[in-house]
Amino acid sequence: MKFSSKIEKCGLSPMRKFHPYALAAEKKGRKIYHLNIGQPDIETPPIFFEAVKNFHAPVLEYAPSPGIPELIEAIRGYYAKLDIPLESGDILAATGGSEALEMVLECILDDGDEILIPEPFYPNYNTFVRVTGAKIHPIHTSPEEGYHYADRAKIEAEINEHTRAIMVTNPGNPTGVVLTPEEMRLIVDIAKEHNLFVIGDEVYREFVYGGEKLATMLQFPDAAENVVVVDSVSKRFSACGARVGVLISRNKELMAHAMKYCQGRLCSATLDQVGAAALYTVGPDYFAAVRDEYKRRRDTCMAKLAEIPGVVCKCPKGAFYIMAALPVDDAEKFQMWLLEEFEDHGDTVMFAPGEGFYGTPGKGKNEVRIAYVLKQADLERAMDLLALGIKAYNAR
Amino acid sequence: MKFSSKIEKCGLSPMRKFHPYALAAEKKGRKIYHLNIGQPDIETPPIFFEAVKNFHAPVLEYAPSPGIPELIEAIRGYYAKLDIPLESGDILAATGGSEALEMVLECILDDGDEILIPEPFYPNYNTFVRVTGAKIHPIHTSPEEGYHYADRAKIEAEINEHTRAIMVTNPGNPTGVVLTPEEMRLIVDIAKEHNLFVIGDEVYREFVYGGEKLATMLQFPDAAENVVVVDSVSKRFSACGARVGVLISRNKELMAHAMKYCQGRLCSATLDQVGAAALYTVGPDYFAAVRDEYKRRRDTCMAKLAEIPGVVCKCPKGAFYIMAALPVDDAEKFQMWLLEEFEDHGDTVMFAPGEGFYGTPGKGKNEVRIAYVLKQADLERAMDLLALGIKAYNAR
Numbered sequence: 001m002k003f004s005s006k007i008e009k010c011g012l013s014p015m016r017k018f019h020p021y022a023l024a025a026e027k028k029g030r031k032i033y034h035l036n037i038g039q040p041d042i043e044t045p046p047i048f049f050e051a052v053k054n055f056h057a058p059v060l061e062y063a064p065s066p067g068i069p070e071l072i073e074a075i076r077g078y079y080a081k082l083d084i085p086l087e088s089g090d091i092l093a094a095t096g097g098s099e100a101l102e103m104v105l106e107c108i109l110d111d112g113d114e115i116l117i118p119e120p121f122y123p124n125y126n127t128f129v130r131v132t133g134a135k136i137h138p139i140h141t142s143p144e145e146g147y148h149y150a151d152r153a154k155i156e157a158e159i160n161e162h163t164r165a166i167m168v169t170n171p172g173n174p175t176g177v178v179l180t181p182e183e184m185r186l187i188v189d190i191a192k193e194h195n196l197f198v199i200g201d202e203v204y205r206e207f208v209y210g211g212e213k214l215a216t217m218l219q220f221p222d223a224a225e226n227v228v229v230v231d232s233v234s235k236r237f238s239a240c241g242a243r244v245g246v247l248i249s250r251n252k253e254l255m256a257h258a259m260k261y262c263q264g265r266l267c268s269a270t271l272d273q274v275g276a277a278a279l280y281t282v283g284p285d286y287f288a289a290v291r292d293e294y295k296r297r298r299d300t301c302m303a304k305l306a307e308i309p310g311v312v313c314k315c316p317k318g319a320f321y322i323m324a325a326l327p328v329d330d331a332e333k334f335q336m337w338l339l340e341e342f343e344d345h346g347d348t349v350m351f352a353p354g355e356g357f358y359g360t361p362g363k364g365k366n367e368v369r370i371a372y373v374l375k376q377a378d379l380e381r382a383m384d385l386l387a388l389g390i391k392a393y394n395a396r
Numbered sequence: 397m398k399f400s401s402k403i404e405k406c407g408l409s410p411m412r413k414f415h416p417y418a419l420a421a422e423k424k425g426r427k428i429y430h431l432n433i434g435q436p437d438i439e440t441p442p443i444f445f446e447a448v449k450n451f452h453a454p455v456l457e458y459a460p461s462p463g464i465p466e467l468i469e470a471i472r473g474y475y476a477k478l479d480i481p482l483e484s485g486d487i488l489a490a491t492g493g494s495e496a497l498e499m500v501l502e503c504i505l506d507d508g509d510e511i512l513i514p515e516p517f518y519p520n521y522n523t524f525v526r527v528t529g530a531k532i533h534p535i536h537t538s539p540e541e542g543y544h545y546a547d548r549a550k551i552e553a554e555i556n557e558h559t560r561a562i563m564v565t566n567p568g569n570p571t572g573v574v575l576t577p578e579e580m581r582l583i584v585d586i587a588k589e590h591n592l593f594v595i596g597d598e599v600y601r602e603f604v605y606g607g608e609k610l611a612t613m614l615q616f617p618d619a620a621e622n623v624v625v626v627d628s629v630s631k632r633f634s635a636c637g638a639r640v641g642v643l644i645s646r647n648k649e650l651m652a653h654a655m656k657y658c659q660g661r662l663c664s665a666t667l668d669q670v671g672a673a674a675l676y677t678v679g680p681d682y683f684a685a686v687r688d689e690y691k692r693r694r695d696t697c698m699a700k701l702a703e704i705p706g707v708v709c710k711c712p713k714g715a716f717y718i719m720a721a722l723p724v725d726d727a728e729k730f731q732m733w734l735l736e737e738f739e740d741h742g743d744t745v746m747f748a749p750g751e752g753f754y755g756t757p758g759k760g761k762n763e764v765r766i767a768y769v770l771k772q773a774d775l776e777r778a779m780d781l782l783a784l785g786i787k788a789y790n791a792r
Contacts, residue, residue: 001593001621002560003653004528007503013659016461044456052667053449060440060637065412095491095639098661106527107403111507127660131502132400133529164398197397225397241456241666243491257399263409264523265494269665270637271448 009130014123014356021339022350030343033382035370036350038173040320042238042290051278052271063267066259067093067246071273074280075231075246084218090250092258095268097203097232097245102128104228104247107257108197109134114162115199118149120323120357120364122173122201137163138359143325143367146314147175150183155190165197166190170215171204174357174369175323176298176316178208184215188223196226197254203232203245204319206287209295212317224250235320237279238290244268244276294320297372297379304383308390322370323354328393331355331368338389349385405526410519410752417735418746426739429778431766432746434569436716438634438686447674448667459663462655463489463642467669470676471627471642480614486646488654491664493599493628493641498524500624500643503653504593505530510558511595514545516719516753516760518569518597533559534755539721539763542710543571546579551586561593562586566611567600570753570765571719572694572712574604580611584619592622593650599628599641600715602683605691608713620646631716633675634686640664640672690716693768693775700779704786718766719750724789727751727764734785745781 015036022032066072072088079086094100109115111133117125119138129136139158141147149155155166166187171178179187191198200217208214217227232245249255298315301322305311310327328334331353338348354367370386372379411432418428462468468484475482490496505511507529513521515534525532535554537543545551551562562583567574575583587594596613604610613623628641645651694711697718701707706723724730727749734744750763766782768775 001591001647001649002504003649004503004506006506006528007653007656010653010656010660012656013461016659039457041455043454048456049451055445058439059437060444060635061435062636065409095495095665096662099491102661107400108398110400110402111529124660124662127656131657132402133507195397239456240458241663243663243665251397253397253399257403257406260403260406260408260523261527263412264406264520265498266492266520267637267639269491269639269668271667271671272665275667 006131006133010127015352017356018335018339018350021336025339025348029346031347033347033349033374033378033385035372035374035382036352038321038371038373039240040235040238040373041375042293044239045237045279045282045286047278047281048237048239048242048275052275055271055274060270063270063273065262065267067091067268068270068273068277070277071244074277078280079218082214082216084216086248089255090248092247092255092262093268093273094245094247096234096243097201097230098124100230100232100245100247101201103258103261104199104230104254105129105132106261107254108164112162113164114160116155116158116163116166117359118147118168119359120147120174120354120367121359122169123356125167134164136359140360143312143323147172147177147323149177150179150186152186152190155187159194163194163196165199167199167201169201169204171207171318173204173319174321174352176319176321178210178212178317179215181215184217185220188217188220188226191226192223197228198223198226199228199230201230203230203235205231206236206291207294207320208318209291209298210317218248226251228254233276233279237282239276239279242272242276244272294372296376298322300376300379301370301372301383304380304387308387320372322372323367324370325367326390328366328390330365334389334393337393342389342392344385344388347381347385349382349389351386402527402529406523411748413752414731414735414746417732421735421744425742427743429743429745429770429774429781431768431770431778432748434631434717434767434769435636436631436634436769437771438689440635441633441675441678441682443674443677444633444635444638444671448671451667451670456666459666459669461658461663463487463664464666464669464673466673467640470673474676475614478610478612480612482644485648485651486644488643488651488658489664489669490641490643492630492639493597493626494520496626496628496641496643497597499654499657500595500626500650501525501528502657503650504560508558509560510556512551512554512559512562513755514543514564515755516543516570516750516763517755518565519752521563530560532755536756539708539719543568543573543719545573546575546582548582548586551583555590559590559592561595563595563597565597565600567603567714569600569715570717570748572715572717574606574608574713575611577611580613581616584613584616584622587622588619593624594619594622595624595626597626599626599631601627602632602687603690603716604714605687605694606713614644622647624650629672629675633678635672635675638668638672640668690768692772694718696772696775697766697768697779700776700783704783716768718768719763720766721763722786724762724786726761730785730789733789738785738788740781740784743777743781745778745785747782
């Protein structure tokens, strides 16, 4: 049977590649410390579950295609506190940030089009871009420069007649890079000058550790036609399993196209939208506590990394990831070795090898993404295992 | 800004077209009887909500990309009772039948490809086919023949070098057509001979009113490579808002491609999968009662339609829709008139005009889809309003 040429170009998640080897290691009795996945361990605010339990309609009906009014209002309220006034028509509820992203890409990308994304980038972007028939054109960065990409010459060098959009994850996954307001302005200016969309994947907005003001690409009213924001409750409220995301834009034509997609898939899950609307009543204390916790973890990881000779890593400013170049020949080989040969008192460690985060073949070979989503003691142990592993691997 | 040529070809849902006019009519004090939407009024089995309430993990985590094991097992058990043995790898949980459909179409359709679908068909098929760059090639039917399409000559006449699949909704939305086992065999044979996929959208499986054995395209083991089934809890358990569907196929290559899509969007909502797994413990009494209720409603509608001179309509055997040709010049004009000018004791009625269900331009102009999702007394009143409306409309 013949399959779509587009799906043929897609791949499985590089983060899940080592899953069978992890299972085999566990079968041998190994305890694995997981720094490889972005599933936060922070408790979901109980108000989500309370709202779901208080849903008492006898029939679990379809929600409205653009989202339930309570959720749309909650999102408007959240952005109003960031000084971003939104109309309800600027907002479409989606099944996770993933669907919001899929929606906007389906609306703007055609076969042969290109979208600029700084690499390393979140690997699932590949799937959503490839099914449209377009491709990701990477903006190059390096671990030595802390994965910095907000540079006019660097970005403009990659723009060509096929370019339709610039997409940035801010704060960055996997790099933790946080754009300054001036850098955001620069990217928006470039997009306006070249008639491009700017897609801001801002699901990690709250996770900034230098006291930065919460930022969004929506803060430039003169770029209303260009800016699209993908947002989600997944990381913000540690509610990944709710699959509640949102697409935001003041570009009316874009939103009218996206509405066709929304109606096509009928709606997002009703109960999860009810729970998500309640999450937005969580106060600033929640975010402050979560931010403190992650900052402490980041600092722990960075201190441990600083003790490993040969590691290249600038301190990331946001999200809950660290991208680092390790003193190993090949991070995938090293990961496999950690699962199959290494152990220290029965323990080993997993991270996400870097190659899968790059669009340029061969890049990121000695890099890894570390997700600091473990409690303090586990995190310290995991980082010690990484150090021990590197030493033993290179001494083979 | 430039948009995708594919999204430009998509449209809004024809079912939602009259929504603003309905609001205006309600503002004038009209009571509208809704025969226009497929939202069942049957109570969702309370076990769904109980299972959701009994979910006690502190973190609402991502579910596995292919679905939670409890749901996959529940679906396997359901199909085992239909004498269809499935491996867990034959099943991928999806966010509604809609996402399951989107997944399979993304996997098999390329630009310029065609998929055969008997018309009239569920209009959202248009969106999911068009975003792949392919198009729907309709198989023609007529109200006079009860929308019969399972005919070798009729189907083979439409197959060309671009054809990749035959998709059938069985039982049919909007026609209520139910294929006989022989007709299913015929379609599968044609697909095998021409190397095509057969996509069975079987979300209305339980809704058959002639004592038919529950059927699925999966019942032909010799067509394992060709057959793909889209299924859902939405209609079966009146749980449309749960957005839990499923993609089923024994074609390993297809499922491997679909898994890429699944991983790309991470997962379906965790809590809804927990609730959906519980739904599958509902016993045959539930289905028998629901089936009796809908059969009574269908019979009520058919009896009322028989009394309206000039209506063309054969009795549908399944789903909860009746497609009928009315003695009016234009069903959309008639619907608009019903909302803007007609009333009987302050009441009026809505149905779904037929044109939006057709792929061939100009077809279905005097046809309508009636969704019998109202309680008996309301349904009788709604059908009387239709009869009164036709009379008054044609006497203007």
